[in-house]
Amino acid sequence: MSLRIAVVGVGRMGANMARRLKETGFKITAIFDSKTKVAKSIASELGAEACRSLARVTELSDIILTVVSDDAAMEKIFASKGPSLLKNAKGRLFINCATLSPSTHLEVERRAMAVGASSLETCMASSITQAREGSLYLMVAGHEESFARAKPVLEKLAGSMRFVGKTGEAAKVKALVNMVMNINTAGLAEGLGLGQALGLDLGMLREVFSQTGANSRVLQTDGEDMQKRDHSCFFSAAHAAKDSGIALDLARSAKLQVPLAAATKKQFQKMIDVGLGELDKSGVAELTFPNRHKVKKSVARK
Numbered sequence: 001m002s003l004r005i006a007v008v009g010v011g012r013m014g015a016n017m018a019r020r021l022k023e024t025g026f027k028i029t030a031i032f033d034s035k036t037k038v039a040k041s042i043a044s045e046l047g048a049e050a051c052r053s054l055a056r057v058t059e060l061s062d063i064i065l066t067v068v069s070d071d072a073a074m075e076k077i078f079a080s081k082g083p084s085l086l087k088n089a090k091g092r093l094f095i096n097c098a099t100l101s102p103s104t105h106l107e108v109e110r111r112a113m114a115v116g117a118s119s120l121e122t123c124m125a126s127s128i129t130q131a132r133e134g135s136l137y138l139m140v141a142g143h144e145e146s147f148a149r150a151k152p153v154l155e156k157l158a159g160s161m162r163f164v165g166k167t168g169e170a171a172k173v174k175a176l177v178n179m180v181m182n183i184n185t186a187g188l189a190e191g192l193g194l195g196q197a198l199g200l201d202l203g204m205l206r207e208v209f210s211q212t213g214a215n216s217r218v219l220q221t222d223g224e225d226m227q228k229r230d231h232s233c234f235f236s237a238a239h240a241a242k243d244s245g246i247a248l249d250l251a252r253s254a255k256l257q258v259p260l261a262a263a264t265k266k267q268f269q270k271m272i273d274v275g276l277g278e279l280d281k282s283g284v285a286e287l288t289f290p291n292r293h294k295v296k297k298s299v300a301r302k
Contacts, residue, residue: 032050188226206224
């Protein structure tokens with residue numbers, strides 16, 4: 001395929017998205033990451049250039065996927081002044097995949113349009129395995145012309161996608177998805193933790209949960225991990241806290257009380273505060289199972 005693709009941010013998700021696009025026939029021309037060694041490794045694997053500057057990324061590419069950590073990182077790569085992806089970006093399409101506040105997506109779109117580029121908000125559900133397999137669920141927002149241009153790329157990354165409207169709307173949807181997921185995760189950790197404290201067999205309890213109103217996707221993905229203390233990171237507690245925070249900001253702007261979301265945010269923030277923030281979100285069980293909190297620091301070093 002003649003399109004030149006760049007990926008900015010090659011952590012767990014970005015790297016596997018780049019691999020997926022490479023193996024489905026796209027030319028990956030540029031890789032950029034704040035961790036230089038990571039960028040060089042992925043670029044070497046994919047036959048791309050590990051760019052030293054953001055402007056070089058734009059120079060080498062037609063479409064740039066950004067998969068960064070938060071609003072601050074997005075502001076940095078789309079800076080109005082100094083090093084930026086926006087330098088000589090006329091005609092480029094930015095596909096922005098991070099979970100960010102809606103206002104950040106809107107500002108990035110404004111800045112892109114000011115230099116003659118296009119921007120598409122493309123929020124992702126699912127995780128690392130789905131990124132590698134090309135079976136992500138994507139929530140897309142922005143101008144329909146940009147969506148049409150991005151579709152050949154997105155179709156190789158997604159098992160399903162939904163265009164939800166103007167820029168900012170996908171970020172709202174994604175914030176609510178993660179808000180509910182985080183509430184479910186914290187609730188499951190409390191249920192299983194209390195089950196252990198009561199001396200119940202947790203394998204039996206998880207099976208009963210799966211056949212009743214206690215069932216959830218989180219039970220499938222995190223229940224056994226909570227029981228076995230396997231918190232290999234697919235979606236970190238730090239990211240869970242950030243995303244719950246975005247949802248709380250939206251709730252405040254709507255003047256709506258969301259006490260469960262607020263309590264959940266506090267749990268994931270507590271994980272960060274006690275050194276567990278880089279564990280998978282399933283690690284919230286370390287705060288709820290009996291006696292585990294006493295060894296939280298050793299768990300964090302695993």
